[in-house]
Amino acid sequence: MKRLMALLTACAALAGLFAIGQARADDKPLTVGAIYVGSVNDYGYNRAMKDGLEEMKKNLPGLKLIEAENVPETAESERIMEGMIQQGAKLIFATSFGHQQFAFNLAKTHPDVVFEHAGGWMQAANFGNFFGATQSAWYPMGVAAGKMTKSNTLGFVVGVPIGYAIGNINAFEMGARSVNPSAVTRVVVTGGWSDKAKEAVAANALIDQGADVVTMHVDSPATIIQIAESRGVYSIGFQSTEARTLAPKGWLTGLGFTWGQFMTATAKSVIAGSFKPAMVRLGLGQGMMAVAPFGPAVPDDVRALVTASADKIGAGFNPFTGPITDNNGVVRIKEGESWGGDKMGNFDWYVEGVVGKAK
Amino acid sequence: MNTALIVGVVASSILSATSLLYATLGELVGERAGIVNLGLEGILLIGAATGFAVSALTGDPYIGLIAAAVAGAAVNLIFAYLVVERRANQLAAGLCLMFFGLGLSALIGRPFIGALIGGLPRLPLPGLAANGAGARLLSYDILVYLATPTAGLIWWLLFRTRWGLVLRAVGENPASAYAAGYRPASLQYQALALAGFMGGIAGAHISIALTRTWAEGMTGGRGFIAIALVIFARWNPLLAIAGALLFGGAEALQLQLQAAGADVSPFLMNMVPYLLTLLVLVVWGWNRQSVAPAALGRTFFGVE
Numbered sequence: 001m002k003r004l005m006a007l008l009t010a011c012a013a014l015a016g017l018f019a020i021g022q023a024r025a026d027d028k029p030l031t032v033g034a035i036y037v038g039s040v041n042d043y044g045y046n047r048a049m050k051d052g053l054e055e056m057k058k059n060l061p062g063l064k065l066i067e068a069e070n071v072p073e074t075a076e077s078e079r080i081m082e083g084m085i086q087q088g089a090k091l092i093f094a095t096s097f098g099h100q101q102f103a104f105n106l107a108k109t110h111p112d113v114v115f116e117h118a119g120g121w122m123q124a125a126n127f128g129n130f131f132g133a134t135q136s137a138w139y140p141m142g143v144a145a146g147k148m149t150k151s152n153t154l155g156f157v158v159g160v161p162i163g164y165a166i167g168n169i170n171a172f173e174m175g176a177r178s179v180n181p182s183a184v185t186r187v188v189v190t191g192g193w194s195d196k197a198k199e200a201v202a203a204n205a206l207i208d209q210g211a212d213v214v215t216m217h218v219d220s221p222a223t224i225i226q227i228a229e230s231r232g233v234y235s236i237g238f239q240s241t242e243a244r245t246l247a248p249k250g251w252l253t254g255l256g257f258t259w260g261q262f263m264t265a266t267a268k269s270v271i272a273g274s275f276k277p278a279m280v281r282l283g284l285g286q287g288m289m290a291v292a293p294f295g296p297a298v299p300d301d302v303r304a305l306v307t308a309s310a311d312k313i314g315a316g317f318n319p320f321t322g323p324i325t326d327n328n329g330v331v332r333i334k335e336g337e338s339w340g341g342d343k344m345g346n347f348d349w350y351v352e353g354v355v356g357k358a359k
Numbered sequence: 360m361n362t363a364l365i366v367g368v369v370a371s372s373i374l375s376a377t378s379l380l381y382a383t384l385g386e387l388v389g390e391r392a393g394i395v396n397l398g399l400e401g402i403l404l405i406g407a408a409t410g411f412a413v414s415a416l417t418g419d420p421y422i423g424l425i426a427a428a429v430a431g432a433a434v435n436l437i438f439a440y441l442v443v444e445r446r447a448n449q450l451a452a453g454l455c456l457m458f459f460g461l462g463l464s465a466l467i468g469r470p471f472i473g474a475l476i477g478g479l480p481r482l483p484l485p486g487l488a489a490n491g492a493g494a495r496l497l498s499y500d501i502l503v504y505l506a507t508p509t510a511g512l513i514w515w516l517l518f519r520t521r522w523g524l525v526l527r528a529v530g531e532n533p534a535s536a537y538a539a540g541y542r543p544a545s546l547q548y549q550a551l552a553l554a555g556f557m558g559g560i561a562g563a564h565i566s567i568a569l570t571r572t573w574a575e576g577m578t579g580g581r582g583f584i585a586i587a588l589v590i591f592a593r594w595n596p597l598l599a600i601a602g603a604l605l606f607g608g609a610e611a612l613q614l615q616l617q618a619a620g621a622d623v624s625p626f627l628m629n630m631v632p633y634l635l636t637l638l639v640l641v642v643w644g645w646n647r648q649s650v651a652p653a654a655l656g657r658t659f660f661g662v663e
Contacts, residue, residue: 021509210363223572357621
């Protein structure tokens with residue numbers, strides 16, 4: 001009997017706390033929830049997301065931000081996002097590709113909450129999608145690599161070979177070929193966005209095969225850049241421009257995401273009640289992506305070339321304009337055709353010059 | 360087959376196999392005493408997190424290494440208390456230990472994510488050139504050099520000392536050992552402390568030598584591979600060397616083959632190490648008498 005009373009009292013107290021919590025949350029102007037797939041100290045993807053959210057918070061004083069790191073891409077994420085909604089969140093940023101389905105499920109049961117997912121394609125009245133137009137932005141990175149390489153071998157470590165990632169590799173190789181017709185890109189797939197031990201072995205393998213410029217599409221460039229630096233080869237970063245501190249000698253340049261503008265605009269639209277779902281893919285020159293500062297090894301003429309190439313992309317040049325042949329000799333994009341942003345997820349082939357199998 | 364590929368595979372295999380070997384040796388000692396520890400993965404993670412954290416704090420990777428080993432031993436002693444003193448089911452307690460290790464390591468490692476450490480220094484063998492293929496093949500950190508001697512030491516401890524003899528007796532038939540005047544509980548505690556020590560070293564190798572970073576869950580299932588490798592090695596430390604090299608080699612080979620441009624799907628390539636382990640276990644275990652310690656996994660309830 002005593003135990004039952006204790007249990008009931010505890011439940012009542014808990015319920016009371018929830019009620020108070022709910023009331024408090026409703027008073028603030030806007031509560032935003034954000035889930036990260038990894039840690040925000042990764043010099044990479046999650047760092048860039050965090051920076052964007054912090055900028056949004058700075059631009060909108062009074063905004064409350066609830067965050068959760070290391071949220072796996074499983075049903076667990078649904079539970080965590082649900083918890084944030086219980087705390088009053090009216091806008092949720094699901095920042096990793098694998099969170100898409102779970103956020104979408106919640107969007108159906110919570111029509112009053114807006115969801116923004118990074119990197120996918122699903123849409124609903126309260127579900128939008130955003131990402132940087134990374135593919136074309138990799139072209140100037142290829143230009144930098146193509147000019148700086150002496151062995152004409154470039155190395156690319158990729159976590160999971162989804163269409164968007166393969167598009168990045170293709171643009172990189174095409175950019176390199178545009179300034180160096182003998183440049184070849186070797187690709188190693190580690191099988192996961194964040195498997196540090198495999199990334200270390202993969203980076204070493206590429207350098208063993210002669211790559212003197214190494215780059216990557218994984219969550220955190222840190223391990224690969226450190227390996228490149230320790231073996232004396234150049235590196236190009238991705239996800240966050242902060243990674244250049246890891247390679248004081250070998251850093252060439254990199255691509256970073258600048259999410260702040262977009263996140264601020266989205267939060268404002270939710271506050272005003274004017275949110276419209278869209279598939280947002282913006283690139284260099286449109287505020288979502290930036291070229292990182294150059295490293296000390298890059299000479300002025302190369303810097304000028306890369307900056308010019310980046311400006312060209314920002315102005316609308318699309319490198320995926322036919323004719324483009326894949327690395328088996330088959331013509332994939334015909335003369336006169338060009339693949340726009342909506343087709344970036346369709347890549348399952350590598351362009352000529354890439355050594356590897358896409359699937 | 361170019362030289363770069365061969366050199367690369369050999370060097371990467373040795374690097375990958377080192378942590379596996381230490382982990383396998385640790386588990387082997389525990390199992391020889393009759394205790395199966397499914398939570399080895401948790402011990403590895405605690406070793407990795409502690410090693411990285413202390414290296415980042417003190418700036419000295421060797422102190423980090425010692426700290427990792429001690430942390431691994433300490434946590435394994437908690438497991439030892441549960442299964443030896445409290446007679447908990449070894450399999451269940453082991454799995455709990457794995458989750459405990461996952462969480463505790465995340466807690467320890469959290470403030471240090473993104474920290475930059477020098478890591479264990481590469482020590483070239485004296486008299487060899489510092490660059491080129493020689494450097495890649497013949498300069499490793501101290502743990503790599505000590506791995507095979509450690510396997511030899513464990514073999515000697517188990518098969519050529521009294522302590523090892525009694526330990527194996529406890530693993531075969533604790534009641535007889537007890538009747539002969541030894542205390543199985545004490546031996547099992549000692550074995551598990553040693554096992555935790557080795558597990559901590561194995562985890563530390565991944566975080567302060569191989570990748571020089573820390574991320575939650577970074578051991579990627581190596582603890583479980585090590586448990587399988589103990590069976591593959593038929594509870595013999597010298598065969599464990601072959602097992603570790605096999606798995607480490609498979610992992611290195613598939614990544615090196617990708618870099619060299621093999622015309623195989625990367626998804627299939629990523630499966631290779633695990634398929635190989637399964638294959639070897641199936642073929643190896645066909646029609647062979649079990650050589651496992653007879654009392655492995657059984658709880659000794661003492662004698663009145």
